[in-house]
Amino acid sequence: MPRPIDEFGAAWEALSGSGAEAGWRGIPVARAGVCELMAARRFPGNEEALLARFPTARPSSSDRLPEGKGFEVVRADPFGDGTTWIALSRKESGSPELFAEMVGDVAGAMDVAAPEGEVSVLRTMLRRVRMWQQFMSRGKGPLSPEAELGLAGELFFMVRLLDAGVSHESVLSGWVGPDDAPQDFLLGEGAIEVKATMSSSGFPVKIGSLEQLDDAVASPLFLAAVRFAAGEGGSTLPEMVAEVERRVSEEPGAIDYLRERLMVAGYAEAHAGQYSRRFEPKEKRMLSVSEGFPRLTPGVVPACVTRAVYEINLDHAGDFLRDFDEVLSQLGATE
Numbered sequence: 001m002p003r004p005i006d007e008f009g010a011a012w013e014a015l016s017g018s019g020a021e022a023g024w025r026g027i028p029v030a031r032a033g034v035c036e037l038m039a040a041r042r043f044p045g046n047e048e049a050l051l052a053r054f055p056t057a058r059p060s061s062s063d064r065l066p067e068g069k070g071f072e073v074v075r076a077d078p079f080g081d082g083t084t085w086i087a088l089s090r091k092e093s094g095s096p097e098l099f100a101e102m103v104g105d106v107a108g109a110m111d112v113a114a115p116e117g118e119v120s121v122l123r124t125m126l127r128r129v130r131m132w133q134q135f136m137s138r139g140k141g142p143l144s145p146e147a148e149l150g151l152a153g154e155l156f157f158m159v160r161l162l163d164a165g166v167s168h169e170s171v172l173s174g175w176v177g178p179d180d181a182p183q184d185f186l187l188g189e190g191a192i193e194v195k196a197t198m199s200s201s202g203f204p205v206k207i208g209s210l211e212q213l214d215d216a217v218a219s220p221l222f223l224a225a226v227r228f229a230a231g232e233g234g235s236t237l238p239e240m241v242a243e244v245e246r247r248v249s250e251e252p253g254a255i256d257y258l259r260e261r262l263m264v265a266g267y268a269e270a271h272a273g274q275y276s277r278r279f280e281p282k283e284k285r286m287l288s289v290s291e292g293f294p295r296l297t298p299g300v301v302p303a304c305v306t307r308a309v310y311e312i313n314l315d316h317a318g319d320f321l322r323d324f325d326e327v328l329s330q331l332g333a334t335e
Contacts, residue, residue, distance in 0.1 A: 002269065003030065003111060005104040011039030012048045024078035024087075026051050030107065033114030035121050037107055040078070042089055048096065049089035050103045051078060052110070057122045058084055066126065068133035070094025071102065073126070086122070088129060101270040102132050112256055128260070135263045142271040148237055149228070151265055152279045153196025154184055155240040157224050159247065160284075161187075164324065165334050168251040172258060178265035182211040183218055188331035191218035193289070195225045196279075203227060203285070203314040210308050213295040221289040222327050225314055227282045234280030238272040286327050287320040 011027040026040030026049075038051040059065065065073040065086075071094055076087040088106065090099040106128045113124035143151065154177055161171045170187060177184035183191035193212055195205035205225055207213060215221040228234065235243070241262065248254040259269075289295065294317055296308050328334050 002101075002104040003107040005100045008039040008048075008050070008103055008107075009100060012041065015039070015041045016046065024049075024051065024076065026078060030111075031114075032107070032110035032121050034118050035110065035114070037110070040087070040089075042087070045092060047090045047092060047094075048099060048103075049087050050107065051076060052086045052088075052121075052125060054084045054086065054118055054122050057118045059086070059122065059126065063126070066130045066133045068129075069136040071099060071129075071132070071136075073129055086125060088125075098270065101268065102129075105132070105269075109256060112253075131260050131263045135266065135268060138266045142268075142274045143237075143266050145277075147266060148275060148277065149196050149198065149279075150194075151267060152228065152237055152240060153194050153226050155237075155244055156196070156226055156279070156281060157185075157192075157194045158244055159240075160224075160324070161185075161328075161333075162244075162247045164328055166328065168248045168254050170333060172248065172254060172261065175261060178261050182209065182214070183221065186218065188328075188333040190220040190222070190331050192222045192224050192327075192331075195223060196228060197225070198228050198230065198279075200229070203283070204311050205314060207295070207308075207310050207312060210296055210298050210301065210305075213289050213293065214297040214299070215289055216297070216299065220330050222322065222331075223285075223287040223289050223314075225285045225287070227284070228279040229282045231278060231280045234278035236278055237267070237275040240279070241267070285314060286322045286324050287314065287317055288322050288327075290320065293317065293320055 007029045011029055015025050015027065022044055024040050024042055026038035028036055029039050030037040034055055036053040040049040040051040041047065042049055067073060070091050072089055072091060074087050076085040078085055090096065106125060109124050109128045110121050113120045158171055174186045176186055183193045185192040197204055211217055245255050245258060248258060294312055296310055
């Protein structure tokens with residue numbers, strides 16, 4: 001769980017000022033196991049920072065410390081004692097509010113890793129920061145309406161998989177959509193691409209690339225589609241996230257891993273209040289993407305066509321409809 005940011009905010013406010021000597025000033029605020037965490041500022045820039053002290057652990061000499069839009073990570077020696085400190089600091093161009101959210105999230109993840117030892121805390125800190133690096137590379141704002149709809153479809157399908165008996169580990173590790181993989185889920189022997197629509201006319205789905213419905217990339221390949229309606233009876237995106245979290249909560253580390261994947265997908269808890277649209281599932285379909293399925297793939301378009309975005313009306317693909325349990329059986333996704 002993210003650590004409350006109030007203690008960091010109060011310390012940063014107490015440290016704020018101008019005219020301080022160049023270097024670090026910090027106030028201890030917490031511990032993650034043996035690792036001391038300090039709210040700090042680096043002068044003369046006066047930017048906020050999280051300083052983490054690691055008594056014996058060291059980043060690998062080959063490790064490239066992450067750096068992203070609005071923040072940087074550096075090795076620090078604020079007290080000249082030779083101890084390893086890792087500093088996560090805001091750049092002048094970075095949003096103070098978003099950086100505070102990032103610090104709370106990173107510190108909370110370090111708390112969770114503390115029982116596994118100092119090395120785990122260090123690895124968790126760097127992994128979590130890299131996750132934020134990916135998130136910020138997509139932009140600092142909330143998801144676009146189209147991306148919000150797409151994520152809602154993937155979360156809805158995730159719940160279906162879990163309810164059907166697919167293991168937590170298979171569902172979460174198989175969710176590769178956030179990595180911009182050709183398909184959204186790699187399960188068992190094949191893959192599933194998820195599409196969502198809010199159209200009340202036909203069943204149109206947008207295909208984003210030539211590879212998305214190419215069963216030469218993954219086979220067997222299936223298309224899972226859901227039609228949502230906007231209405232009071234549906235769920236908001238944060239409510240859908242909470243539902244998945246509830247279903248995987250008994251698996252150690254599952255919620256933390258899910259939140260990391262959501263960040264990579266562009267979803268941040270800091271924006272949860274901005275997702276007020278409700279998605280009420282009205283119809284769902286599973287289709288086999290096999291010979292004869294209406295699609296464009298690299299093997300059927302002229303060689304000069306290297307990219308394509310197109311739309312399919314699934315109302316005209318009835319011959320490829322499959323039962324959900326049959327699909328899972330073909331994939332070998334359930335025991």
